[in-house]
Amino acid sequence: MNLRPSNNISSGQLKQGLNLVIADGLSAEAMVVFTSGTFLTAMALHMGATNFQLGVLAALPTFTTMFQLAAIWMVQRFNNRKVVTALFNFLARLPILAIGVIPFIFSGGTTVQVLILLLFFQHIFGDIGGAAWNSWMKDLIPGERLGAFFSHRSRMAQTLNVTLSLATAIGIDYVKTHYPQQEIVAYNVLFMLGGILGMVSVGLLLRTPEPKGELINDKLFTLFGKPLKNKNFRNLLVFNSLWAFALNLATPFFAVYMMKTLGLPVAYIIALGIAGQLSSIFSIKLWGRYSDRFSNKNIIAICGPLYVVCIMAYAFTGMAAGGNIVLIMLAVTHILSGVATAGINLALSNIGIKLAPNNEAIAYISTKNMLVAFSSTIAPMIAGLLADFFATNELVWTIDLKSAAGINQIQLLHLQGWSYFFVIGGLLALASLKMLGRVKEQGEIAGRRMTVHMRIGFRNRLRTNLGRRMADRIYNPSAMVRRKVTKLLSERRKLTAA
Template sequence: MKPQIHIENKDIERSLKLIIIDGVTSEIVVCLTSGTFLVAIALLLGASNFQIGLLAAFPSLTNLAQIISIILMRRFPNRKSITTISLIFARTPLVIIGALLLQFGISIYFLMTMMFLHYFFSSVGGASWNSWIKDLVPENRLGQYFSQRSRYMQIINICLSLLVAVMVDYFTTQRTNELDRLYAVYFVIAGCAGLIGTFFLSRATEPQSYLSKGSFFDLFMMPLQNRNFRNMLWFNGAWVFAVNIAVPFFTVFMLESLQIPMTYIIALAIISQVFSVLTVQLWGKLSDRYSNKSIIYLSAPIYIVCILAWIFVGIYSRWYINMALLVGIHMFTGIATAGVNLALTNIGLKLAPKTDAVVYLSIKNIATSIFSSISPLIGGMLADYFKDKQLKITFEWTSPGLNKILKLIHLHEWNFLFLIGALMALISLRLLGQVQEQGEVGHSVVKRIMKTRFKSDLKESFIIGNIVVWHSMLKAILRRKRAGELESKE
């Protein structure tokens, strides 16, 4: 468990594989105890909009606990021990939730308390983990490694989510009284998988860490005195604030307003994950070769358009039109999310210096948490405010033979949030221009390279496809000719 000053390449490669295993088990935890399933069990326990918003804010709000991680690392410079112990305390409450829900039942307040402890200790361990990984992964491989890790995690999410959702829908329709027991099993599985991943993580190698001496206040203020890093904090905070106004309520909107079955919702999430898996490796290569800023400039506008597109979901009377729109939204959301999340993670790691990296990364997470924890709460209150308010924009045609009303926009409750979130996200992009990144390349150059590469791949596929078709056609002609010759001889 002790840090090492000199680490061989084989130990680095072995450790990176172990960290991927922990990432996969962490994705099992996320898949079974957050997002759609956490909202569903909260609604089952009678949660209000404010409580759902509070649950969505916990992961960000508890990032303030990373200050504790910095204090611990100054006193005990052993990041692996801090991470491992914190994750044990973080994942045990999930087993407790499942066990008690299975035997006695729980209240929404107990669920919120246990999930708060889960996120709290995850944040304490997350700070030391970030610093640990910053020193372990070579900087020129950040994009490639994290895209690979993300790809494995998303594949697990895809394989698991649909199976879990099918079971939820089955219990909802056939065994409604036992639905809470199904959720209990999910929490137990998630907690056990997380503890297994913690064991593998504890076997990875930790490089020796370095922290500056001096008062804790001076250490804490150091990142804020770095102008470039401070600009990055402003952009990151503004972006997550804007996004979290709307995103946590997409699932609630589909469940309550559209009344879409859980299986369909998870299938849509899987579509998003599939497109994220297909594109995350490309985003990773581009971020290593060019810059993370360019990736954000390319992917963020796509994400904003996807948020805006939610305004038009539900205004059509035909079910298949709404589903087709949701499929398109989730496809492009997956593509954009892969780029935005990867770039936001990597730009923080890249701008943090090797010495005191844990302080820089913790301040980044804390600053982000302040913005992203407030926004779901505001979103929940705004949803309640707009609950009895509507804005309709229609196009009406009247003639002797035809009267037709076409709905253009119908804003109500959740849709107001989606519009506000999209506009604020668009405004936040202006702050990205003030961030300077080493090796930065203009996003227009990267866009041109991506277009050229896409055309080249398309051309190659077209040529190869034609060669295959021509080969098949030639074989068919020869077979027919040979059959004709045999018939003439007979």
């Protein structure tokens, strides 16, 4: 196991290293499934967490991003990103293990306050390791393969996420039904498994080669200021920060809304999440290909508005009459949002790496992560503080239709509780997309050209799979009509001649 950076990495070492990066992603994804998202929310609700505490839990992953400054200093001081990444990822797994083990050691168990404190340190260490990892991957992965590689890695991680989430949700619901007194124990076991898998991830990182990076001699705050002086990168920071603020007003509370307002069981929520994950898996390969061929900005311009529609659609699910209609609406929303988030997440990650200079990538990417994190942190905390106010205030918009039979009321809008944040967050996200036009990226083309290219490509694949005639019925009905008319005229001429 070589812990030192290498001056030259052979093609064989690169291939092995990329496979290790994928394996690291899979083990880390399994850890995330067991210790965050819906299962963490369900655990916190079971422990009696308030709305503000739920907001704090949602804000933790982004609030601690400011500690990435420490990663910049350490990489600058030691010029060994592998050791920094592995060490702090190891430290980040210890609090996860502690959350799982404490209830088996102390009879009182874990309180919400202890849970928040341990996750706070977990995210601090994880962010330091993550910043060094970003810089490491920037030098390790060839630029022309960046989009395709990360789309492949994300697709495999999401496939694992779907499988584990479904199996875990079924297990949790079984425990809640047959052994309700053991529900909290089940969550603790998940944290122990997550911590163990996280340690496996650290071992894989230690075996991955690291190319030797250029030593950065600038002072820490000078490095931090460089991205802010770069006009194009500064425009990216403004857009990404506004976008993150808008989304984090709403998205962290989707699971809370479905559990508390709609009353859905955990298995249903996980199943809906899986529907979104599957659509993301099937679409991310496409976005990775277009990321390398066109630009990440083009992908955001297409996926951004679609995701905004999905966020705002949540506000109308509570107005639906009947549980089946609600589930159908949620399923469609999750499927479309899965397609959109696959492109947005890939593009936002890649565009930051792409626009950052090679020798200062860690400073640029960390600056971006910290500013975006600040916006992402205050948004759910504000939402958590205002949630109780909006819970007791309703906005209802109806139309009265008068007829001989009487007056019929048609409800157009009914906002209460979390529904307010879905509408407000969607509108702010839509407004932030206007800032995207100020960002310049190599390979960028007119959005309409990319849309036309995607439509033509889809039509060609459809023709290959379903046959020319069926595709023409969908995309070119005039050609089908012309063929039928020609055939009829030909038959008529034959009859006339006879």
